[in-house]
Amino acid sequence: xxxxxxxxxxxxxxxxxxxxxxxxxxxxxxxxxxxxxxxxxxxxxxxxxxxxxxxxxxxxxxxxxxxxxxxxxxxxxxxxxxxxxxxxxxxxxxxxxxxxxxxxxxxxxxxxxxxxxxxxxxxxxxxxxxxxxxxxxxxxxxxxxxxxxxxxxxxxxxxxxxxxxxxxxxxxxxxxxxxxxxxxxxxxxxxxxxxxxxxxxxxxxxxxxxxxxxxxxxxxxxxxxxxxxxxxxxxxxxxxxxxxxxxxxxxxxxxxxxxxxxxxxxxxxxxxxxxxxxxxxxxxxxxxxxxxxxxxxxxxxxxxxxxxxxxxxxxxxxxxxxxxxxxxxxxxxxxxxxxxxxxxxxxxxxxxxxxxxxxxxxxxxxxxxxx
Amino acid sequence: xxxxxxxxxxxxxxxxxxxxxxxxxxxxxxxxxxxxxxxxxxxxxxxxxxxxxxxxxxxxxxxxxxxxxxxxxxxxxxxxxxxxxxxxxxxxxxxxxxxxxxxxxxxxxxxxxxxxxxxxxxxxxxxxxxxxxxxxxxxxxxxxxxxxxxxxxxxxxxxxxxxxxxxxxxxxxxxxxxxxxxxxxxxxxxxxxxxxxxxxxxxxxxxxxxxxxxxxxxxxxxxxxxxxxxxxxxxxxxxxxxxxxxxxxxxxxxxxxxxxxxxxxxxxxxxxxxxxxxxxxxxxxxxxxxxxxxxxxxxxxxxxxxxxxxxxxxxxxxxxxxxxxxxxxxxxxxxxxxxxxxxxxxxxxxxxxxxxxxxxxxxxxxxxxxxxxxxxxxxxxxxxxxxxxxxx
Ligand SMILES: Cc1cc2nc3c(=O)[nH]c(=O)nc-3n(C[C@H](O)[C@H](O)[C@H](O)COP(=O)(O)OP(=O)(O)OC[C@H]3O[C@@H](n4cnc5c(N)ncnc54)[C@H](O)[C@@H]3O)c2cc1C
Numbered sequence: 001x002x003x004x005x006x007x008x009x010x011x012x013x014x015x016x017x018x019x020x021x022x023x024x025x026x027x028x029x030x031x032x033x034x035x036x037x038x039x040x041x042x043x044x045x046x047x048x049x050x051x052x053x054x055x056x057x058x059x060x061x062x063x064x065x066x067x068x069x070x071x072x073x074x075x076x077x078x079x080x081x082x083x084x085x086x087x088x089x090x091x092x093x094x095x096x097x098x099x100x101x102x103x104x105x106x107x108x109x110x111x112x113x114x115x116x117x118x119x120x121x122x123x124x125x126x127x128x129x130x131x132x133x134x135x136x137x138x139x140x141x142x143x144x145x146x147x148x149x150x151x152x153x154x155x156x157x158x159x160x161x162x163x164x165x166x167x168x169x170x171x172x173x174x175x176x177x178x179x180x181x182x183x184x185x186x187x188x189x190x191x192x193x194x195x196x197x198x199x200x201x202x203x204x205x206x207x208x209x210x211x212x213x214x215x216x217x218x219x220x221x222x223x224x225x226x227x228x229x230x231x232x233x234x235x236x237x238x239x240x241x242x243x244x245x246x247x248x249x250x251x252x253x254x255x256x257x258x259x260x261x262x263x264x265x266x267x268x269x270x271x272x273x274x275x276x277x278x279x280x281x282x283x284x285x286x287x288x289x290x291x292x293x294x295x296x297x298x299x300x301x302x303x304x305x306x307x308x309x310x311x312x313x314x315x316x317x318x319x320x321x322x323x324x325x326x327x328x329x330x331x332x333x334x335x336x337x338x339x340x341x342x343x344x345x346x347x348x349x350x351x352x353x354x355x356x357x358x359x360x361x362x363x364x365x366x367x368x369x370x371x
Numbered sequence: 372x373x374x375x376x377x378x379x380x381x382x383x384x385x386x387x388x389x390x391x392x393x394x395x396x397x398x399x400x401x402x403x404x405x406x407x408x409x410x411x412x413x414x415x416x417x418x419x420x421x422x423x424x425x426x427x428x429x430x431x432x433x434x435x436x437x438x439x440x441x442x443x444x445x446x447x448x449x450x451x452x453x454x455x456x457x458x459x460x461x462x463x464x465x466x467x468x469x470x471x472x473x474x475x476x477x478x479x480x481x482x483x484x485x486x487x488x489x490x491x492x493x494x495x496x497x498x499x500x501x502x503x504x505x506x507x508x509x510x511x512x513x514x515x516x517x518x519x520x521x522x523x524x525x526x527x528x529x530x531x532x533x534x535x536x537x538x539x540x541x542x543x544x545x546x547x548x549x550x551x552x553x554x555x556x557x558x559x560x561x562x563x564x565x566x567x568x569x570x571x572x573x574x575x576x577x578x579x580x581x582x583x584x585x586x587x588x589x590x591x592x593x594x595x596x597x598x599x600x601x602x603x604x605x606x607x608x609x610x611x612x613x614x615x616x617x618x619x620x621x622x623x624x625x626x627x628x629x630x631x632x633x634x635x636x637x638x639x640x641x642x643x644x645x646x647x648x649x650x651x652x653x654x655x656x657x658x659x660x661x662x663x664x665x666x667x668x669x670x671x672x673x674x675x676x677x678x679x680x681x682x683x684x685x686x687x688x689x690x691x692x693x694x695x696x697x698x699x700x701x702x703x704x705x706x707x708x709x710x711x712x713x714x715x716x717x718x719x720x721x722x723x724x725x726x727x728x729x730x731x732x733x734x735x736x737x738x739x740x741x742x743x744x745x746x747x748x749x750x751x752x753x754x755x756x757x758x759x760x761x762x763x
Contacts, residue, residue: 126726127640129705153725154706191725193709194734201725255507265751321741325505325749326530329576329742336576340738347706353646 047115078237158200
């Protein structure tokens with residue numbers, strides 16, 4: 001057992017952190033929110049760093065790295081509350097690498113790795129909430145390929161991306177398809193979300209599609225688990241920064257002639273926040289290190305991890321705002337944007353009650369990290 | 372002991388209910404029931420309707436033109452208004468400054484200020500907090516120097532709620548630096564149209580504009596606008612704070628919002644999920660316990676007792692409940708709470724929603740409601756006060 005990062009991983013962290021500090025300061029981010037919550041140029045810069053190809057094999061132009069490297073990168077992006085959806089790229093590259101045929105891989109993976117193509121998961125449907133097995137979109141054979149019909153919601157950067165991974169049923173069973181945004185019958189209506197980033201409602205009307213796999217639910221669960229691990233890591237970065245901002249504020253803001261950090265009520269609160277942060281970090285490691293485990297074990301781990309992260313994000317986010325007093329509820333202050341990001345991350349790929357349900361449903365007589 | 376309201380109280384409630392039903396504009400209650408954006412006109416319109424009836428100052432004694440209601444009657448009035456979907460009365464005029472003017476102001480000030488407050492014509496703001504003085508209000512620095520029959524005011528207030536609409540602002544100002552910080556503070560009424568007053572918006576994390584910074588640059592204020600005696604303002608301000616009480620717990624609104632939460636949860640399909648339902652059940656017990664606590668305070672007031680040690684708890688619990696129902700509403704909407712479409716929070720918006728129409732303001736309201744445990748005395752400061760009553 002070893003929870004240390006290798007030199008290469010530390011270098012990767014440094015590179016991403018430097019980029020965030022220089023290329024994605026708060027003013028830059030604010031400008032991107034104002035301009036609609038997504039900046040293809042910024043995404044291009046992430047790709048230039050090699051991050052879009054992180055999960056993609058070298059033969060397809062990627063870096064051939066694994067979950068730990070992905071975690072390191074996502075932590076740093078979370079620290080800067082970067083909105084461009086790299087987690088989605090990890091999902092798309094993971095799913096295409098694992099489930100698509102060679103033609104599809106060769107057609108898409110190199111373009112994803114270079115940043116030329118951005119592919120995101122479009123799975124959310126009106127009645128499904130966080131469940132993955134509910135799907136009303138339908139697919140049927142059309143010519144040499146397939147066509148997909150259905151509505152998908154809150155698709156990350158959905159009106160800006162190049163293609164979608166779309167679950168749709170064939171004979172009542174979920175299959176997974178790739179649909180290009182420029183294809184006929186695809187309509188995307190974009191908007192910003194609570195954290196300032198971009199999403200869209202996407203309608204598919206007999207849109208031409210390529211089949212990724214007929215075992216769509218397995219692939220979708222895997223996709224979401226990659227997303228959960230990435231989200232946990234992103235959250236840890238955002239939590240880390242939230243704690244740092246709060247500690248700095250406690251040490252500078254004076255009331256009653258002393259800094260807030262002298263009040264025991266607030267000191268104990270900081271201790272509780274630190275507890276939640278380290279529980280969250282531990283569970284983020286756990287999620288990452290279980291990402292390649294057998295399905296059942298992997299799914300159980302993701303539920304546990306996302307539950308803990310949800311608890312931590314809500315507690316630290318709320319307490320941080322509270323301890324800042326009035327400043328904490330202003331748009332001008334960066335901390336409030338971390339709070340909104342944490343709230344959004346909690347509701348991404350299943351909220352805390354949903355994952356409590358997952359843990360509960362998968363619970364066995366004994367429990368532990370290795371079970 | 373008897374839990375029921377008396378037949379007279381019950382009759383009073385029914386009269387209020389009927390009146391509110393006949394007089395509350397439906398456009399306004401629609402907005403309130405759906406957490407849509409209320410304009411200045413909406414708030415002012417309802418204030419004026421109440422004012423005309425003599426109920427805007429519903430807590431006022433008869434001698435000042437109020438209805439002279441008992442504590443229970445006031446509570447029933449608040450409850451009927453809340454359940455019907457009336458907007459909250461903007462408290463700064465009728466609930467906050469008016470009692471101070473009545474108690475510590477002179478006859479001239481009564482005549483000059485109270486009618487405009489009672490009718491809802493004049494919009495008041497509260498100028499207490501400053502950038503360096505939040506929880507530690509006594510450290511405030513805004514100076515008012517006496518020059519003949521005027522005060523010259525210099526300084527800055529902040530977090531001033533709805534000051535963008537303000538006609539007048541009541542301020543705590545420093546008139547002396549001698550002695551303890553509390554003893555050099557005066558209570559001054561300032562016309563916001565005076566030269567040298569500047570209001571600058573602070574945008575909240577939900578994108579809304581409800582608080583402001585207010586700057587005073589050599590603002591001339593006639594000395595006759597001083598309430599009571601110079602340097603005694605702290606005493607008056609404390610009197611004002613003791614006036615909010617059951618009101619600030621807002622249990623009636625909590626009851627209405629709990630009902631809305633259940634509607635949303637049903638419609639989103641999570642009300643059937645025992646895990647979510649239990650969270651609502653927990654909140655339901657909180658609301659009922661808070662209501663019982665409010666009723667105990669009312670009963671004590673009715674019989675002339677004053678259990679301050681419980682009243683302090685109402686703000687703590689009430690504000691936490693407010694945060695919790697906004698949180699559960701957002702969570703009930705799940706991923707559909709995430710789109711941020713600002714225009715969708717305006718009544719009559721014709722655009723296309725994402726998910727059900729009612730989800731549009733849910734997350735924004737959750738973010739905005741983090742304020743409830745900060746303003747009006749933060750939960751930490753309240754707990755310190757409560758601890759003092761327990762521990763001595
Ligand atoms: C939406 C909103 C509307 C407002 N409207 C008005 C208004 O109309 N007029 C007006 O005058 N003011 C208004 N306020 C100001 C409000 O009263 C102050 O924000 C509040 O008193 C807290 O002060 P602060 O923001 O400076 O926080 P600080 O006093 O700096 O406190 C920061 C944190 O430290 C905690 N803390 C401070 N001292 C202690 C202590 N001794 N022990 C333990 N913890 C402590 C606080 O509880 C808080 O969590 C409003 C505020 C908000 C957010």
